[in-house]
Amino acid sequence: MSQHLKHFIEGAYAEASGGARMNLVDPVTEETFATAASGTAADVARAVAAAHAQLNGGAWSKLNCAHRGVLLNKLADLVERDIDALADMDAKAIGRSPMEPRMMDVPNAVANLRAAAGWANQLEGRTIPTSGYMGIKTLSYTIREPIGVVGAIVPWNSPLMITTWKVAALLAAGCTVVIKPSEETPQSALHLAALCQEAGFPDGVVNVVTGFGEVVGRALCEHPDVAKISFTGSPEAGRAIQRIAAPLFKRVTLELGGKSPQIVFDDANFDDAVRGCAMGLFVNQGQVCAAGSRILVQRGIARKFAAALAQAASSVKVGDPSQAGVQMGPVAKKAQYERVNRYIQQGIDEGADLLAGGVSRSEKGWFVKPTIFANATNRMSIAREEIFGPVGTIIEFDTDEEAVALANDSDYGLAATVWTTNLTRAHRVAAAVKVGAVGVNCWSPLDANLPWGGLKTSGIGREGGLVGALAYTEEKVITVLLP
Ligand code: NAD
Numbered sequence: 001m002s003q004h005l006k007h008f009i010e011g012a013y014a015e016a017s018g019g020a021r022m023n024l025v026d027p028v029t030e031e032t033f034a035t036a037a038s039g040t041a042a043d044v045a046r047a048v049a050a051a052h053a054q055l056n057g058g059a060w061s062k063l064n065c066a067h068r069g070v071l072l073n074k075l076a077d078l079v080e081r082d083i084d085a086l087a088d089m090d091a092k093a094i095g096r097s098p099m100e101p102r103m104m105d106v107p108n109a110v111a112n113l114r115a116a117a118g119w120a121n122q123l124e125g126r127t128i129p130t131s132g133y134m135g136i137k138t139l140s141y142t143i144r145e146p147i148g149v150v151g152a153i154v155p156w157n158s159p160l161m162i163t164t165w166k167v168a169a170l171l172a173a174g175c176t177v178v179i180k181p182s183e184e185t186p187q188s189a190l191h192l193a194a195l196c197q198e199a200g201f202p203d204g205v206v207n208v209v210t211g212f213g214e215v216v217g218r219a220l221c222e223h224p225d226v227a228k229i230s231f232t233g234s235p236e237a238g239r240a241i242q243r244i245a246a247p248l249f250k251r252v253t254l255e256l257g258g259k260s261p262q263i264v265f266d267d268a269n270f271d272d273a274v275r276g277c278a279m280g281l282f283v284n285q286g287q288v289c290a291a292g293s294r295i296l297v298q299r300g301i302a303r304k305f306a307a308a309l310a311q312a313a314s315s316v317k318v319g320d321p322s323q324a325g326v327q328m329g330p331v332a333k334k335a336q337y338e339r340v341n342r343y344i345q346q347g348i349d350e351g352a353d354l355l356a357g358g359v360s361r362s363e364k365g366w367f368v369k370p371t372i373f374a375n376a377t378n379r380m381s382i383a384r385e386e387i388f389g390p391v392g393t394i395i396e397f398d399t400d401e402e403a404v405a406l407a408n409d410s411d412y413g414l415a416a417t418v419w420t421t422n423l424t425r426a427h428r429v430a431a432a433v434k435v436g437a438v439g440v441n442c443w444s445p446l447d448a449n450l451p452w453g454g455l456k457t458s459g460i461g462r463e464g465g466l467v468g469a470l471a472y473t474e475e476k477v478i479t480v481l482l483p
Contacts, residue, residue: 003034005186007043007210008193010050011203016211017042022183027095027330028320028365036186039211041219044178050204051149051176052225059202060176069120072171074199076113079106079164082191089187090159094332095366096284097321105161108446109168112161112464115448116168119469123173130479137482144473146174147251148227151220153213153241154189155233156182156332157287157388162255163189165452165463166230167206173472178226179208180217182233184332186210213237221245228472231255232289235457253461253471255289255453257386258414261407262292263429265400266300268419272441274305277392278312280417280443282370285331286340286390289458290415290437290444294383295394296406302396306374309392310355313370316390320365330366331389337366340389347373347382352393378406386412400425404432413455415444436462 004021006013016037024034037043054060063071079086086109087102125142132138152166159181170177181189189208196206209216217237221229221244228251231241238254245252262280264273280292297305321329331337337360344359357371370390376383382393397403407416417439418429430438436454437444444450453462462468 002032005034005036005190005210007037007039007047008190008208009043009047010207011197014043014046016040022211024093024184025333026092027332030364030366033092034187036183036210039209039216041215043209043211044216044219044223047178047207047209048149048220048223048225051178051207054176054202054204055146055148058204060174060205065120065123065174068172068174069117071199071201072113072117072120072168075195075201076110076117078195078199079113079192080110082195086160086188086191089191090185091321093185093187094156094287095321095329097326097329100284101158101160104446105158108161108448109164111448112164112168116172116469119169119466120172122466123469123473125475133479133481138479139482140477140479142475142477144173144470145476147472147474148175149225150175150177150472151180151223151226151229152177153180153217153220153229153231153233154182156184157284157289159185160188160192161446162232163192165232165468167192169463169469170230170472171201171205172469175472176205177207178220179206180213180220181208181210183210183212217241218244221250224248227251228253230463238459253463254459255463256457256459257388257412258289258291258454258458259294259384259386259410259412260290260292260415260417260435261294261296261410261433262417263403263407263419263433264295264297264301264305265403265420265422265425266298267421269421269441270301270305270308273419274308274312276417276419276442277309281392282313282316282328282390285328285368287332287336287388291388292417293387293392294378294410295392296397296403297394298403299396299398302374302394306355306372306394309394310372313356313372313390313392316370318367318369328370328390330362331368332366334366336388337362337368340368340387340391343382343385343387343389344371344391347376347380347391347393350380350382352376352380352382357391378409384410400429404429407433411457414458415439415454417443
């Protein structure tokens with residue numbers, strides 16, 4: 001019996017105003033397992049009105065910061081209580097093994113909420129010395145005020161985790177929110193909203209409107225009472241959002257895609273680097289914004305390294321993630337399956353050496369083979385464009401300078417890894433690569449205290465850490481004349 005999901009507006013489930021629904025399809029069986037309300041601009045208007053009312057005289061506007069922290073801690077406890085259900089929701093909808101969200105996404109969501117519970121008390125203003133006013137002394141100080149109603153637009157690859165990057169921080173800052181989950185994965189956001197109600201957040205503080213980006217997402221961006229859009233997703237949608245937000249002077253944070261380099265020097269611990277690069281390529285079927293899909297390897301070890309990575313790719317067991325021993329499920333949707341295969345064909349056509357995997361022809365389920373290309377150049381489309389699938393492109397370099405130049409020759413600038421046992425080289429290269437986060441002999445950890453975000457086409461702004469919460473505030477200056 002398939003589930004019928006509805007919006008969550010002002011503490012209650014609600015059908016779409018037009019009654020339309022959309023299908024949620026299991027990527028393993030290609031069968032519909034649930035439907036969700038396909039929202040309209042009218043649904044968005046209702047949700048925004050509820051969120052706006054809470055900020056303007058509603059119960060939420062009267063809660064002090066310590067109480068917001070208490071509620072966030074309660075919510076963290078409830079998310080922890082429901083860890084299995086939430087992991088299953090985020091796994092089934094995109095064909096992922098529930099083990100990954102259970103080990104990474106949901107614990108990270110809990111950590112985000114607990115960290116934000118602490119930030120609620122730390123959003124301090126400043127006292128600023130000035131030259132006074134017409135010869136009279138003054139006292140000038142600032143206060144941090146919530147920015148207003150936030151539209152949180154979320155992708156499908158790590159739905160709950162990314163939702164809490166936004167929701168935890170904005171609630172700490174005293175904002176309210178309308179969440180627009182991805183059309184593929186609305187379940188965990190709806191469950192989170194219900195848990196907010198159970199924790200005691202006033203109705204209307206956290207709302208969820210499900211539906212399509214061009215309708216629900218667009219209506220949120222256009223709504224005059226939405227003060228900020230916090231978006232995670234593709235550069236294409238990010239550009240569309242910026243275009244709508246610009247004339248309205250709406251605040252926008254954009255967490256977009258990546259083509260992250262993994263730089264492997266010949267002095268690296270070889271086995272660690274192979275393992276680390278394979279993980280950076282294949283976790284969540286490569287559907288990770290920070291996936292290390294460009295592997296830059298120093299020429300002396302390049303052939304051996306490519307062979308080892310190809311061996312790692314070939315040994316990944318692909319199949320139904322509910323079956324024992326399976327390490328990689330299907331990609332999330334048909335369009336994704338076609339996109340990944342198209343890029344693999346393009347890599348072959350452009351002349352890169354195919355060492356593992358290749359174009360897939362899956363009879364049922366959107367399964368793609370983990371794929372490794374070697375002897376590629378940084379001009380090829382498989383080195384320049386985000387594939388968002390388990391495809392790695394190996395490019396050789398000779399010197400440190402060449403490695404940095406290749407790493408930086410990209411439209412993207414989200415993350416990088418550096419694999420070396422030379423401490424000076426590690427720091428020098430980490431400082432020179434133009435990205436938001438660098439891991440040296442590791443991946444940048446998913447940690448609630450670390451800011452996350454990118455440069456160039458990878459986006460604008462940072463989420464996470466105290467700066468992530470401050471980004472949901474406006475700093476107001478107050479000056480008092482002291483004659
Ligand atoms: P997407 O841009 O297609 O969709 C993301 C969200 O935006 C969805 O909720 C969608 O409905 C909505 N949307 C789409 N078009 C819109 C529009 N015109 N106006 C408003 N909303 C719109 O992206 P996706 O396929 O869901 O996710 C994959 C992308 O997300 C990749 O590029 C990936 O790198 C990126 N991503 C980035 C990060 C990060 O932290 N930088 C994290 C995860 C994913």
